[in-house]
Amino acid sequence: MKPERKKLSLGADNEIASMRDLVGSAEADRGGEGDKVRITHYLSTQILERLDRTYMTLRQELPFELKTKLKKSHLVDLALESMLEDYQKQGADSALGRHLKSLRK
Numbered sequence: 001m002k003p004e005r006k007k008l009s010l011g012a013d014n015e016i017a018s019m020r021d022l023v024g025s026a027e028a029d030r031g032g033e034g035d036k037v038r039i040t041h042y043l044s045t046q047i048l049e050r051l052d053r054t055y056m057t058l059r060q061e062l063p064f065e066l067k068t069k070l071k072k073s074h075l076v077d078l079a080l081e082s083m084l085e086d087y088q089k090q091g092a093d094s095a096l097g098r099h100l101k102s103l104r105k
Contacts, residue, residue, distance in 0.1 A: 051075060055070070058070060083096055
């Protein structure tokens with residue numbers, strides 16, 4: 001008898017589809033690696049630990065062909081893109097805008 005394969009929830013299926021898109025777009029850009037720039041930024045220990053945990057969790061959940069292509073830089077790109085898009089659309093009401101307001105107090 002074959003071992004039963006774990007069925008992913010609809011939410012997990014959607015997350016994997018999103019990761020396929022993310023990894024796929026990174027693969028499509030592979031020919032254009034010149035468009036990427038290596039930079040260095042400092043991260044808090046807590047953020048780095050969360051990034052590492054998220055990366056490892058995704059690698060465990062993703063199919064083999066994606067887990068080998070997923071890089072932490074993909075996650076950082078996605079997070080920054082999401083935050084910057086939110087700020088562009090929402091301005092002061094965005095997560096970044098609210099954070100900036102809290103710094104002024």
